Amino acid sequence: MTARISYTLADVATRAGVSEITVSRVLRNKASVAEKTRERVLAVVREMGYVPNRVAGTLASSGSNLVGVVLPSLSNIVFPDVLRGIHAALAPSGYQPVVGVTDYDQEIEEQLVASLLSWQPAAMILSGLHHTSYTVEMLRRAGVRIAELMDIDATPLDIAVGMSHHRAGIDTARYLHGRGYRRFGYVGHDRSRDLRAARRYEGLRQGLAEAGLSLEGEIAAAAPSSTSAGRELLGQLLAAHRDLDVVVFSNDDMAVGGAFHCFAAGIRLRDELALFGFNGLDIGQALPQPLSTLRSHRFLIGRTAAEMILEPRGADARPVIRDTGYDIIEGETA
């Protein structure tokens, strides 16, 4: 490996017998350049393997093609799905995501936002609508488009793309009540960090209350959601509450674990115990009995957000909310 030898515009210009700015124009398809000149320059560029230095370009033109992306986690497939959507929409326009992961910690988010903003990104994409006040301050100052994903239950700084988790909780209660279930249990994960799971939980309780019902048993791990946690917790919950007829899980990972518990314990899904999840993951739908759940549109959320931030902001500074909704998947477990 040789030492870093990178050519500059000047090198290319010299070899092509033109000025730097002409090379620059050719590479950016700017202004008018004679066809002959353009061809000569391009030939030299290819021959030298010249790669423009975007750092310099960004400094000179004060505009980068980077988009800061701050996600809470990469541990289950949900946020990678969102990131795929973001990438799908950004790639064709030549934008690059710069990713940070907060582990659901707002202090880490604050540092990441500072760090990402220091790269003068063209836009920022975050998760959720709650941030430290300094984070909000920095984002406001940055003067770029900002998308806040997943959640639309509060007012965004600029753009919110996602669904109402509160309503999802209510609709879950209504749906299951409508199917005749009356004795509800709940299996959850760490709600203090996953605020959207908390909101669904509240919605669920509200929906049950409207029907004159309440949770007869509930259990939650302090840990993040996982299939194994769902499996164990359902076992514990059923040990304490034998008469439940349906259990709602904080998400599909947990619910699939619950289904595994039932397989192992010989509990017939739906006939003996109904299960309901959240997210609509492939794994739940591939179960012998497809999981009854609520499908969030994660890829769509990412793609829509990325499309929206690339559009210039209008003069009127009104926040925009884009509801990507959700679908109830009937499945065969509830």
Add this chain to the structure above:
Amino acid sequence: MTARISYTLADVATRAGVSEITVSRVLRNKASVAEKTRERVLAVVREMGYVPNRVAGTLASSGSNLVGVVLPSLSNIVFPDVLRGIHAALAPSGYQPVVGVTDYDQEIEEQLVASLLSWQPAAMILSGLHHTSYTVEMLRRAGVRIAELMDIDATPLDIAVGMSHHRAGIDTARYLHGRGYRRFGYVGHDRSRDLRAARRYEGLRQGLAEAGLSLEGEIAAAAPSSTSAGRELLGQLLAAHRDLDVVVFSNDDMAVGGAFHCFAAGIRLRDELALFGFNGLDIGQALPQPLSTLRSHRFLIGRTAAEMILEPRGADARPVIRDTGYDIIEGETA
């Protein structure tokens, strides 16, 4: 939202009554600055909400804190796991991953590498050991550390971190042969794109051949791996080959789908049909009967690679191979 008002070092310097370079030194904990000066400067920085412009910093110092990361896919949990490992090792040192996704296409990889290199990254992380010649050319020229992940079956440009997929295939054959299985089936996914799956497949066949055996039945989808594909394909395979006693899957996603097929068809795992996967995903281990499989160390691969690229390259330009190995998980399905 106000227009982009970003303060510069000069603004801070003026307000603090010092020169730019002093502010710069304070912010970078460089050289010696009087404690009093330092405090005053920091107070002003916080008060103004000043965020340094790293684009300018990078241009001036010709060294960024960005690390280019090129991954083939984000569709299953494998590469997000790798990315988590990368992030875990980079974050404490203040490095930021810039992510690109190739969808297993070397042409796209080439474009991404060019685009990422234009940001003068401190290092590059790619997947696999096969790239277009122009990609290799650009990487060589860049003069930064380069890690190639997942695979160690060929010589890397600089650093390879991963495992031998060929040996994994052989060991799978030996292990299952040792357990007494003789009638092998295989369920795979698109091998033309996923070269590592192809290498495991070849290893499996070689291992079987050494034992005087061969695959009695096999089936592969042209699609990427998924639980649903595994479920369907196993059904098809068994319809054509009723006498198999073990089926090896291209990975755990597929194998879990296979397990689901068995649940639904009333086939007793291991007693009637053994299943074997690859990756050691949580989902497989949470099955009522934990999946027998081979654990790859994805998080470790990412973390190790990120640690290694942060170390300066020695004078001797010898490629380094770090074998993160794999473990056989006995499980209860084979």
Add this chain to the structure above:
DNA sequence: CTGTTAGCGCCTTCAG
């Protein structure tokens, strides 16, 4: 301990 000088590589502006 602090400041001055000169760029980093490119793009904007203004002339030809």
Add this chain to the structure above:
DNA sequence: CTGAAGGCGCTAACAG
């Protein structure tokens, strides 16, 4: 259609 001059915001190198 092409070029020259100047500066983006920061930091290395060298004074004091």
